[in-house]
Amino acid sequence: MKGLIVKDLLLIKENIKQLVLFVLVFVFIGLQGNQILVFVPAFLSMMMFLSTFSYDDYNKWNSYAVTLPNGRKNIVKAKYIASIFLSLVAILLTYLLVILFGVANHNLNLEETTATLLGCWSAIVLLQSIMYPLIFKLGIEKGRIFLLVLVFGISALIGLLFQNIKVSLSSEVIHFLDNYLLIILPLLMMIILYISYKVSAKIVQKKEF
Amino acid sequence: MNAIEIKGLVKKYDEKFQLGKLDLTVPKGVIVGLIGENGAGKTTLLKAILNIIQTDEGTIKINGRDNHEEKTKENIGVVLDNMFFPELLTAKDIELAMRGIAKNWDTELYYNYLKEFSLPLDKPLKALSKGMRKKLEIATALSHHPDILILDEATSGLDPIIRNEILDIFLNFIQDENHTIILSTHITSDLEHVADKIVFIDQGKIVLDKDRDELIDHYGILKCDPDKMDQVKKEDYVCYKKNKYDVEFLVADREKIRKKYRDFIVDKMTLEELMLLMIKGVK
Numbered sequence: 001m002k003g004l005i006v007k008d009l010l011l012i013k014e015n016i017k018q019l020v021l022f023v024l025v026f027v028f029i030g031l032q033g034n035q036i037l038v039f040v041p042a043f044l045s046m047m048m049f050l051s052t053f054s055y056d057d058y059n060k061w062n063s064y065a066v067t068l069p070n071g072r073k074n075i076v077k078a079k080y081i082a083s084i085f086l087s088l089v090a091i092l093l094t095y096l097l098v099i100l101f102g103v104a105n106h107n108l109n110l111e112e113t114t115a116t117l118l119g120c121w122s123a124i125v126l127l128q129s130i131m132y133p134l135i136f137k138l139g140i141e142k143g144r145i146f147l148l149v150l151v152f153g154i155s156a157l158i159g160l161l162f163q164n165i166k167v168s169l170s171s172e173v174i175h176f177l178d179n180y181l182l183i184i185l186p187l188l189m190m191i192i193l194y195i196s197y198k199v200s201a202k203i204v205q206k207k208e209f
Numbered sequence: 210m211n212a213i214e215i216k217g218l219v220k221k222y223d224e225k226f227q228l229g230k231l232d233l234t235v236p237k238g239v240i241v242g243l244i245g246e247n248g249a250g251k252t253t254l255l256k257a258i259l260n261i262i263q264t265d266e267g268t269i270k271i272n273g274r275d276n277h278e279e280k281t282k283e284n285i286g287v288v289l290d291n292m293f294f295p296e297l298l299t300a301k302d303i304e305l306a307m308r309g310i311a312k313n314w315d316t317e318l319y320y321n322y323l324k325e326f327s328l329p330l331d332k333p334l335k336a337l338s339k340g341m342r343k344k345l346e347i348a349t350a351l352s353h354h355p356d357i358l359i360l361d362e363a364t365s366g367l368d369p370i371i372r373n374e375i376l377d378i379f380l381n382f383i384q385d386e387n388h389t390i391i392l393s394t395h396i397t398s399d400l401e402h403v404a405d406k407i408v409f410i411d412q413g414k415i416v417l418d419k420d421r422d423e424l425i426d427h428y429g430i431l432k433c434d435p436d437k438m439d440q441v442k443k444e445d446y447v448c449y450k451k452n453k454y455d456v457e458f459l460v461a462d463r464e465k466i467r468k469k470y471r472d473f474i475v476d477k478m479t480l481e482e483l484m485l486l487m488i489k490g491v492k
Contacts, residue, residue: 003309010302011295055295063292067259068310069282208262 004065004078005085008052015048019090027097031105035112038094039120045090046124049083050131053140063209072207076200079132080193087124091117118182125189127151129196136203210273212237212357212389213258218267220257228253228413229267235406237356238386240379242404242421243393244484250413251393252290255361258391259287271357283312286350290362293346296335300328300345311353322348326374340371347378358382360392364399372396376403397480401425407480411488429463430478430486431470432456441470448490459486 009016023041030038056062065071095117102108130150135143177184213235220228228250235241243251256262258269260276271281294303300323307314323330326344334342343363350358358379364372380403382388394400400407400421407424409417431441438449438456445466446458460466460475467475 001309003306003311006309007294007298007302007306010305011297052295055297059295060292061295063256063261064287064289064294066261067282067285067287067289069312070279071282074310206263 001070001074001078001081004074005082008049008078008082009086011052011055012048015051016086019045019048020093023090023093023097027094027101031098031101031107035098035109036116038098038113039116041094042087042090042117042120042124045086046083046128049086050140052082053079053135053143057140060209066209072204073201076132076136076197076204080128080197080200083128084125084193087121091121114182118185122185122189125193129189129192133196133199133203136200136207210237211235211270212272213391214268214270214273215258216268218254218257218269219265220253220262221265222253226250226413228257231413231415233408233415233418235389235391237389238383239405240383240390240392240403241406241408242397242400243391243408243410244395244397244400244480245393245410246484246488247395249410251410252361253413254410255289255359255391255393259285259359283353284356286353286355286358288343288346288350288358288360288363290365293342293349294334297333299331299333301330303345303349307349307352313353315352315354318354319348319352322351340367343367343371343375347375351378351382356385356388358388358390358392360390362394363392364394364396372399379403397484401480409484409487416487417483424480424483425477427462427464428478428483429460429466429475430482431458431460431466431473431475433458433473437473441473445469448486448492450486450490457482457486457490459483459490 019041022044026037026040030036062075065075068074095113098113099108099110102110102113127147131143131147134146134150137143138146211234213233215231215233218229218231218233222228226248231254233254243254245251253262257264258271258276269276272284274281294306298306304316304319307319308316322328323345326341326348328341328345328348329337334345337345347360347363350360364375367375376399379390379392383390392400392404404421407417407419407421408415431446432455433441435451435454435456438451441449441458446460449456449458459478463475463477
């Protein structure tokens with residue numbers, strides 16, 4: 001499996017160099033005022049990683065990969081691990097730079113940055129968790145279209161629901177979320193990611209390439 | 210123990226195409242050539258052996274183990290038609306990846322092959338010629354010390370010189386009597402040089418499974434004028450094909466037929482002629 005991760009990272013090695021540049025630029029812009037922008041590099045890392053699926057599809061890599069020892073298991077595992085690794089690197093790098101710049105400029109707002117980056121990481125993990133099974137099932141081209149439909153569909157649905165139903169959270173719930181969200185959210189995302197991995201593994205186990 | 214043993218294999222696609230039911234045994238130490246038209250089922254059969262596709266019935270054993278066992282894959286080297294590493298990668302990248310994929314990967318052997326085949330290290334696959342790409346695929350397949358090589362159309366689209374070089378690599382590989390090669394091709398002349406056994410697939414079924422020597426030494430073609438074709442008895446030929454000016458009969462025992470039909474020409478036959486007659490001919 002290690003080899004498959006190496007292969008994916010080699011595929012986007014040029015992009016990874018650009019990613020470091022993006023982190024620098026967006027941290028710099030973010031610290032000028034709009035700190036919410038620091039999430040951009042991590043999102044870019046997710047998009048970059050998606051291109052490895054396109055390269056794979058184009059050269060029918062998966063058909064070849066399943067002939068390698070433990071191929072079916074490992075192609076799924078490697079995609080999840082490599083993409084989590086990449087987004088974590090992007091986020092940690094951003095975090096580190098924000099702290100460095102913040103300390104240097106005496107305007108460090110750690111709480112806001114932590115919340116922004118954690119929210120961003122959760123969103124990335126959620127998207128990947130929905131996307132990967134779809135891509136393994138349908139291929140990158142169809143998977144992408146399906147994902148768009150799904151994301152817009154869910155957003156519209158949630159929007160409609162909240163418009164028509166008045167949600168009133170009691171102050172206790174808000175207080176609870178305020179205190180524990182930083183722990184609950186990552187845990188929840190890990191569970192979702194794990195389920196998604198299991199679904200993908202099942203799809204690939206039976207798939208004909 | 211046989212290298213590959215297939216029993217009762219069936220793979221259904223739709224009403225129009227089905228592979229099998231077929232049985233095939235490939236002993237160790239031989240080169241088996243799979244021939245047949247495009248779409249006859251050669252690639253499907255190889256994909257089934259490699260567990261790339263699921264089968265509906267039957268069993269496939271590799272070195273005595275079920276082909277679903279992951280361990281079997283450690284002993285197989287694969288060259289498929291247009292299925293390989295993404296083409297942005299270089300020969301060096303492939304080495305780095307394979308090191309973490311194949312258990313018996315041999316870096317030194319791989320680099321030796323690259324040198325022997327004069328392949329560049331730092332050029333992406335897409336910048337390589339078709340012949341160079343094929344050689345790189347073969348080098349990759351050989352560098353984890355497999356004992357079975359499975360090759361799908363490994364020589365098609367290549368010029369005779371490169372094809373010859375590649376066939377030499379195969380002959381070299383088969384020097385070890387534990388090694389086995391299955392290769393599919395529609396360039397039948399390649400097989401006349403290297404194959405020990407010829408397996409002919411037509412419309413998903415194995416219609417011929419014979420030693421090459423038997424085919425080349427004993428099979429033949431009897432030619433006669435169309436108006437004399439009634440003189441050839443049904444038990445003496447496998448099939449026949451009417452051409453514009455003559456009729457060709459495929460015969461299984463050339464010498465016997467030559468003695469029996471002294472007025473007709475009975476010639477040796479190439480695998481290409483055999484393929485044509487068996488597909489286009491009438492029984």
